[in-house]
Amino acid sequence: MRKSWMLTAILLMTVLVVSACGSKTTDTDSTNGAQASNELEQIKSAGTIKVGMMGTYRPYNFLNENKEMDGFDADIAREVAKRLGVEVEFVSQEFSGLTPSLQSKKIDAVISQMTITDERKQALDFSDPYITNQVKIIVKTDNNDITKLEDFKGKTIGVGLGTNDETYLRNEVLPKVGDFTIKTYDDVITSLKDLDAGRIDATINNLYALKPIVDSNGFKIKAVGEPIKSDQAGIAVRKNNPELVAALNEALQGMKDDGTYNTIFKKWFGEEPAQ
Incomplete structure (x- = not known):
């Protein structure tokens, strides 16, 4: 009887110890999971936010003569990082690869004129818009045959791979x-270059993006007709990051409230942003 009682007591103590250890592990795992899901805290802990951008889209984002990322998007990214209390690390790649890099956690955000669309919002979260762009039809200077979308029929139209403009042409215009x-x-x-050489008949883009390229290369091209659409770009991050989105929105609003945004806008576009 005595041996039986002692064996029972030992078994009970073992169960209690295992249960306590299991509870402790679960609590720890839960805490670590909460921390892992809060990417804002991860960024602040690392002291750096990795921002993806093309680096070939002057005046929005490009490599300057010192091989440093420059442009409107780059200045916005630097100011946002400053207000988050971290440094910014730029990762340059083709536009079509930015979303995969974001989703695979190679970067923390995309600030590269990524238009906010319903389709993209299914895969990504966005900050409030930080710029509105008007898109127009662009043709060679001597081309008087294309002035509106209906004139695209039978023609070859160039557009950026993976951009909202490509989606627009395929899903709405075609x-x-x-x-x-x-x-x-x-x-x-x-x-x-292809438009200037006559290898395509037209392209669509916004005037802010075209002017510095045309000025530096002497392309004989022009914008025609009224704007065909208006796009808003935002800062893209991975889904389900409400803390990070809220912090980005707070930083952007603060920039607008204290005049920093207007200063950056005028620096790159030579005019006040549209209200």
Whole structure:
């Protein structure tokens, strides 16, 4: 009887110890999981936010003569990082690869004129818009045949690969206008070179992006007609990061409230942002 009682007591103590250890592990795992899900705290802990951008889209983002990331997007990124209390690390790559890099956690955010769309919001979260761009049709200076979207029929139209403009042409313009060829590009300057050389008939883009490229390369091209659409770009991050999105929105709003945003905008575009 005595041996039986002692064996029972030992078994009970073993169960209690194992239960306590299991409870402790679960609590720790839960805490670590909460920390892991809060990417804002991870960024602050690392002291750096990794920002993806093309680096070939002057005046928004490009490598300057010192091989440093420069432009409107770069200045926005630096100011946002400053207000988050961290440094910024730029990661340059083609636009079509930015979303995969973000989703695979190679970067923390995309600040590269990524238009906010319903389709993208299914895979990514966005800050409030930080710029609005008007998109127009661009043709060679001597081309008077294309002035509106309906004139695209039977033509070859260039557009950035993986951009909102490509989606717009395929999903909205093609069904409405009829058959035309869409040729995609990894960067803007190559598409404009092809337009200038007559290898494509037109492209679509916004005037802020075109002016410095045209000025530096002497392309004989022009914008025609009224704006065909208006896009808003935001800072893209991975899904389910409300703390990070809230912090980004707070930083952007603070920049607008204290005039920093206007200063950056005028620096790159020579005018006040549209209200």
